[in-house]
Amino acid sequence: MRLEITLEGKGSLTLPFHYNGVLQAFVYRLLGDIAQKIHDEGFGEYRRFKMFVFSELFGETEKVTGREIKFRSPVKFYLASPYSFVIHAIFDTLLRKYPPPRLREFHVSSVNIQEFHPGSDTLTVRTLSPITAYQTFRDSEGKNKTMYFSPAEWEFVDLLEKNLRRKYKILHNEEYEGNLDIQPLKADCLRDYRLVIYKKTLIKAWHGEFQIKASPDMLKVALYSGLGPKNSQGFGMVKEV
Numbered sequence: 001m002r003l004e005i006t007l008e009g010k011g012s013l014t015l016p017f018h019y020n021g022v023l024q025a026f027v028y029r030l031l032g033d034i035a036q037k038i039h040d041e042g043f044g045e046y047r048r049f050k051m052f053v054f055s056e057l058f059g060e061t062e063k064v065t066g067r068e069i070k071f072r073s074p075v076k077f078y079l080a081s082p083y084s085f086v087i088h089a090i091f092d093t094l095l096r097k098y099p100p101p102r103l104r105e106f107h108v109s110s111v112n113i114q115e116f117h118p119g120s121d122t123l124t125v126r127t128l129s130p131i132t133a134y135q136t137f138r139d140s141e142g143k144n145k146t147m148y149f150s151p152a153e154w155e156f157v158d159l160l161e162k163n164l165r166r167k168y169k170i171l172h173n174e175e176y177e178g179n180l181d182i183q184p185l186k187a188d189c190l191r192d193y194r195l196v197i198y199k200k201t202l203i204k205a206w207h208g209e210f211q212i213k214a215s216p217d218m219l220k221v222a223l224y225s226g227l228g229p230k231n232s233q234g235f236g237m238v239k240e241v
Contacts, residue, residue: 001087001224002080002114002239009106012062013071018197019057020234022103027054027079027232029101031086032093038086044170051170052081053226053237055128074109078128078237082171082224087113116223116240118216123223124185125212125238130194130205131228132235133159148204150193151184160227167225168218181213182227198233205235 007013015022028035042048059075081087094100094108101108133156134148149156161180168176186192186209196203212222226236 001082001084002078002116003087003090004076004078004112004114005108006074006076006110006112007103007106008074008109009102009104010073011105013059013073013075013104013106015057015069015071015104017065017067017069019069020196020198023054023057023077024233026101026103027052030079030090030093032089032097034086034089044166049167049170049225050232051083051167051225052079052086053129053224053231054079054234055237056234073106075106078114078239080224080226080237082167082221116220118219121179121213121215121219123212123214123219124209124241125222125227126186126209126241127207128237128239129234130192130196130207130236131160131238132203132205132230133228134204135159151206151208151210157182157184163228164214164218164221168221171221171225172217176215176218178215178218179213180218183211185209185211196235198230203230203235209241210238 028039031038038050043051055078057071057075057077060072061069062072063070132148134146136144136146139145149159160182164180165176192207194205194207196205212219222238223240225231227238228236
């Protein structure tokens with residue numbers, strides 16, 4: 001299930017230019033009573049997934065610098081999870097908690113529920129937050145290094161597909177045995193990449209359009225849990241075109 005969350009306020013919403021951490025903290029406040037458990041434990045036996053994903057902020061900007069960004073009211077963002085209890089927790093927080101959580105000076109003015117039921121095994125999606133794909137390794141000196149892959153490299157798609165299979169297993173308690181194929185359609189490797197600083201870590205990620213061929217259940221995993229890793233940090237959210 002996906003939510004479109006609109007925020008309004010007087011004046012401007014001023015955030016750091018790299019605001020993923022700020023928006024993530026707001027999302028956890030929206031999760032209310034289940035936030036701590038999701039943050040600390042997550043889902044899955046080995047690799048812990050938070051199983052929610054959120055988008056960038058969308059709205060009219062009045063000032064953008066290297067250090068901050070200012071949005072005019074209103075702004076909106078999207079949040080999704082394959083677990084209905086996660087969505088219900090957000091509504092419970094907004095209805096019961098007083099005062100409800102705010103993002104700086106802005107308050108939640110509306111929440112729209114969006115559900116999508118795939119009608120075939122092929123779906124074209126576009127990114128609402130950029131997708132990252134990477135591998136970590138130790139160099140000859142024993143230091144951890146991270147190698148990022150672009151949509152032009154086969155490792156990018158391979159990592160996305162493996163990631164989706166792990167999420168499917170968490171949700172359905174069984175391995176995914178069906179067809180799964182992800183192909184970049186519109187993803188300019190030079191123009192569409194983003195450099196995002198999250199908690200002092202520089203992350204490279206890409207916007208674009210992608211075609212996914214899979215079962216309807218797997219397509220819903222992609223839509224509601226995100227493509228690639230770091231979904232709970234604001235990466236990999238996609239929406240049907």
